[in-house]
Amino acid sequence: MTVILPSWTFSFGKSSILGHHFKNTSYMQIQLENLVPVPLRDKIMQRSSDIWNRQVTFTPGGFTKIKAPSGTGKTTLVHYLYHIRTDYTGQVLVNGKTWDSYSRDAIAGMRQEQVSVIFQDLRVFEQLTALENIELKRVMNAAPYCTAEKVKEMAARLNVTHVLNQSGKTLSYGERQRIAIIRALVQPFQWLIMDEPFSHLDEENAQRAALLIAEECKARNAGFILTDLDNDNRFVYDTHYNL
Amino acid sequence: MMPSFYQLLKKIIQTGIGKARLFMAAGGLGIAMILLLIAIQAHTDFDQLLHNQRNANESADFLVINKKITNAMMGQNAKSEFTPAEIADLKQQPFTEAFGFITSNQYKVTAAAPGELHFYTDMFFESVPDSFIDVKNDEWKWTPADNTIPIILPNDFLNLYNFGFALSQDLPQISQETVKALPMKVTISQGLITQEFTGRIVGFSDRISSFLVPGSFMDWANSKFGSGQAAAPSRVIIKTKDPSNPLLSKYLEEKGYTTNQDKIKYSKTKLIVQMIVSVIGFFGLVLLAFALVVFSMFIQLVIASCKKEIQLLVTLGTAPRQLQRYLMRQFVPLYITIGIVALLLVAALQWFASAKLATHDMFISQWLSVGTACAALLVIVLVYIVNRSSVSRYINAIS
Known part of the structure; x- marks a missing residue:
C-alpha cells in the first residue's frame, strides 16, 4: 500500500535543496504580469487574449485549462511557466518573485518538489529504458516520493507495462507520452504543467491517463495548468482561459 | 534491484x-x-x-666572528673593532639566535708555572657570557673574595704544545688532568698596581680559541686595573641554528668578517x-x-x-x-x-x-x-x- 501525504508536508520537511523561501507559503503561487513573448508581440497585440499582456493569478489547487489554437504561443507559455525560456516582456512571478531571482539550485529544488511538467515533445532519454526514464526522476529526490511498486502500478493503469524495459529509442510516441506522464507523477508537486498531454493517445488511453492525473493531483492537493488545442471534458476544470 | x-x-x-x-x-x-x-x-x-x-661536531652551532685583518689595517687596532651599528646589524640577522661579546683584558697579565718548571709568559684573558661556553664546571665562578681564578684553555692550545712544541723541543707531553692539577701564578698589573692570583685550569674548550676567565672576574679586573671604559669588542660570538645557511656566509663575506671557515663549508x-x-x-x-x-x-x-x-x-x-x-x-x-x-x-x-x-x-x-x-x-x-x-x-x- 502506498501512503500519500499532503504535498506541503514534503516541501516543508525533507528537502535540503529546497530553499527557505517557501516555508511561509503553504502554496506555490504563480502570477503573470503583462507577459508578452517577444517573437509573437505583433501578432498578440492584434487580438485579445486571457493570458498575454494581462494580470493573471492561477488559483492554487485549481484545475486550469488554457485553450490555444495553433500558433498562439501555447508551448511558449508552458516554457515560460516552467522557466526554460525567457524571451518575454512582463513578468512570471513565483511566490511574488521573478524566476530570475531564484538560484539554479533553488529552481532545481522547486522542480523536484513543487512543480512538475509534461512537455509536448515528451523529452525522454533515448539511452535509458522506459523504466529508467521514470526511475531517474523518482530517485532524483534523495527521499523518493513514491515507491517503485507505485510506478509499476501506474504503468499498468496506462497499459505500458510491456514496454518498461524497452529502450527509449524504440518507444512509439504514444508510449513515450504515457512514460512522460508517469515520470511527471512520481514526484511531489503543487503544480503540474501539461502541454497537450494526450496528443498522441487514443481516446481510451487518454481517459485512463486523465483519471490517473486527476487522482494524483487530488492526492497532493495540487493544481494543474493544461494547454490544449480544443475543448474537452476529461477533467472538471475550475478555470478556463483562451490564449 | x-x-x-x-x-x-x-x-x-x-x-x-x-x-x-x-x-x-x-x-x-x-x-x-x-x-x-x-x-x-x-x-x-x-x-x-x-x-x-x-x-657530530656540536661546536658548529657557535661561531666566533672577527673582522679580517688586512695589510691596510695593520697597526690600527681600532679598525678591527665592531662599532655599535655593526653589532646591532649582526644581532638582528635572521640566523643569529644568540649574541655575545668577547671581552678582552685591559691590563697586563703574566703567568708563571709553579716550582721547578721555570715557565713564564705574558698572556691575555678574554671572557664570554657563560651560556656560550661548552665547559660546564662547578669551579667556573669567581667572586672578589676568591684568590683563585678558574681558566678555560682552548683544546687546540694543549694539542699544539703536546704534538708540536713538546715533541720537537724534547719536552714532556702533558695530559689534561695534569694541566688541571697545576696551579699557575697569575699576575695582573697596570702601571704600578699589581695583584697576584692563583690560576687553575678547569677545562678545555673546542668552541672558543682563547684563554677564558669568568665574566665576573673580567669585569672586576677591568674596572680596577683598566681604563674604566668598556672597550669596543673586536671578536663576537653568535649562536646559530644552521652554520651552513648560505645567508650567513654571504653576510660574512659582504661585511669582510671571518670565522672558522670549516664550520660554514657546507653552505x-x-x-x-x-x-x-x-x-x-x-x-x-x-x-x-x-x-x-x-x-x-x-x-x-x-x-x-x-x-x-x-x-x-x-x-x-x-x-x-x-x-x-x-x-x-x-x-x-x-x-x-x-x-x-x-x-x-x-x-x-x-x-x-x-x-x-x-x-x-x-x-x-x-x-x-x-x-x-x-x-x-x-x-x-x-x-x-x-x-x-x-x-x-x-x-x-x-x-
Missing part, C-alpha cells in the same frame, strides 16, 4: 569520450606530483644530512642542492599547471559532448550541484590513485636512497617526511578545487 540516481547518470553522461585527454592529464598530474614530492623530500633529506653532521653545497631542488620543484609546478589545464579541457569536452543530456536533466529538476557531485565522484578516485602511486614511488626512491647513502655513512630517514605527505595531500586538494570550479563553470554555462 533498481539503479541509483548516479548509476542512471552514468548511462546518460558518458565520461569516456575524452579518454586521451584524461590519460594526458592524469599522466601529467602524476609526473608533476612525483617531481614536487621529490623536491620536497630531497630538501628534507639534505637538512637531515646537515643536521647529523652538526650533531656552498647547500646552495647548489637548494638550486637543484628548486628547479625540480619549479618544473613540478609548471607541469602541475599544465595538468590542471588539460583536466579542465577534458571536463569541458565531457560536458560539451553531453550538453543536450545535461540540459534535459536540469530541465527535469536535477540540481547543478547534483551534477557537479556526480562528475567529481568520477574524478576523485583518479586523483587519489595518482596521489597514492606518486607517494609510493617517492617512498620507494627514499628507501633506496637511504640504503645507498647508508653505505657511505650518511644517514637519512628510510621513510617519507610528513611534509612530503602533506604536499601530496595539498596537491590533491588543489586539483579537486580547481576541477570542481571548472565543472561548475561549464555546467552553469550550458544550463
Whole structure:
C-alpha cells in the first residue's frame, strides 16, 4: 500500500535543496504580469487574449485549462511557466518573485518538489529504458516520493507495462507520452504543467491517463495548468482561459 | 534491484569520450606530483644530512666572528673593532639566535708555572657570557673574595704544545688532568698596581680559541686595573641554528668578517642542492599547471559532448550541484590513485636512497617526511578545487 501525504508536508520537511523561501507559503503561487513573448508581440497585440499582456493569478489547487489554437504561443507559455525560456516582456512571478531571482539550485529544488511538467515533445532519454526514464526522476529526490511498486502500478493503469524495459529509442510516441506522464507523477508537486498531454493517445488511453492525473493531483492537493488545442471534458476544470 | 540516481547518470553522461585527454592529464598530474614530492623530500633529506653532521661536531652551532685583518689595517687596532651599528646589524640577522661579546683584558697579565718548571709568559684573558661556553664546571665562578681564578684553555692550545712544541723541543707531553692539577701564578698589573692570583685550569674548550676567565672576574679586573671604559669588542660570538645557511656566509663575506671557515663549508653545497631542488620543484609546478589545464579541457569536452543530456536533466529538476557531485565522484578516485602511486614511488626512491647513502655513512630517514605527505595531500586538494570550479563553470554555462 502506498501512503500519500499532503504535498506541503514534503516541501516543508525533507528537502535540503529546497530553499527557505517557501516555508511561509503553504502554496506555490504563480502570477503573470503583462507577459508578452517577444517573437509573437505583433501578432498578440492584434487580438485579445486571457493570458498575454494581462494580470493573471492561477488559483492554487485549481484545475486550469488554457485553450490555444495553433500558433498562439501555447508551448511558449508552458516554457515560460516552467522557466526554460525567457524571451518575454512582463513578468512570471513565483511566490511574488521573478524566476530570475531564484538560484539554479533553488529552481532545481522547486522542480523536484513543487512543480512538475509534461512537455509536448515528451523529452525522454533515448539511452535509458522506459523504466529508467521514470526511475531517474523518482530517485532524483534523495527521499523518493513514491515507491517503485507505485510506478509499476501506474504503468499498468496506462497499459505500458510491456514496454518498461524497452529502450527509449524504440518507444512509439504514444508510449513515450504515457512514460512522460508517469515520470511527471512520481514526484511531489503543487503544480503540474501539461502541454497537450494526450496528443498522441487514443481516446481510451487518454481517459485512463486523465483519471490517473486527476487522482494524483487530488492526492497532493495540487493544481494543474493544461494547454490544449480544443475543448474537452476529461477533467472538471475550475478555470478556463483562451490564449 | 533498481539503479541509483548516479548509476542512471552514468548511462546518460558518458565520461569516456575524452579518454586521451584524461590519460594526458592524469599522466601529467602524476609526473608533476612525483617531481614536487621529490623536491620536497630531497630538501628534507639534505637538512637531515646537515643536521647529523652538526650533531657530530656540536661546536658548529657557535661561531666566533672577527673582522679580517688586512695589510691596510695593520697597526690600527681600532679598525678591527665592531662599532655599535655593526653589532646591532649582526644581532638582528635572521640566523643569529644568540649574541655575545668577547671581552678582552685591559691590563697586563703574566703567568708563571709553579716550582721547578721555570715557565713564564705574558698572556691575555678574554671572557664570554657563560651560556656560550661548552665547559660546564662547578669551579667556573669567581667572586672578589676568591684568590683563585678558574681558566678555560682552548683544546687546540694543549694539542699544539703536546704534538708540536713538546715533541720537537724534547719536552714532556702533558695530559689534561695534569694541566688541571697545576696551579699557575697569575699576575695582573697596570702601571704600578699589581695583584697576584692563583690560576687553575678547569677545562678545555673546542668552541672558543682563547684563554677564558669568568665574566665576573673580567669585569672586576677591568674596572680596577683598566681604563674604566668598556672597550669596543673586536671578536663576537653568535649562536646559530644552521652554520651552513648560505645567508650567513654571504653576510660574512659582504661585511669582510671571518670565522672558522670549516664550520660554514657546507653552505656552498647547500646552495647548489637548494638550486637543484628548486628547479625540480619549479618544473613540478609548471607541469602541475599544465595538468590542471588539460583536466579542465577534458571536463569541458565531457560536458560539451553531453550538453543536450545535461540540459534535459536540469530541465527535469536535477540540481547543478547534483551534477557537479556526480562528475567529481568520477574524478576523485583518479586523483587519489595518482596521489597514492606518486607517494609510493617517492617512498620507494627514499628507501633506496637511504640504503645507498647508508653505505657511505650518511644517514637519512628510510621513510617519507610528513611534509612530503602533506604536499601530496595539498596537491590533491588543489586539483579537486580547481576541477570542481571548472565543472561548475561549464555546467552553469550550458544550463
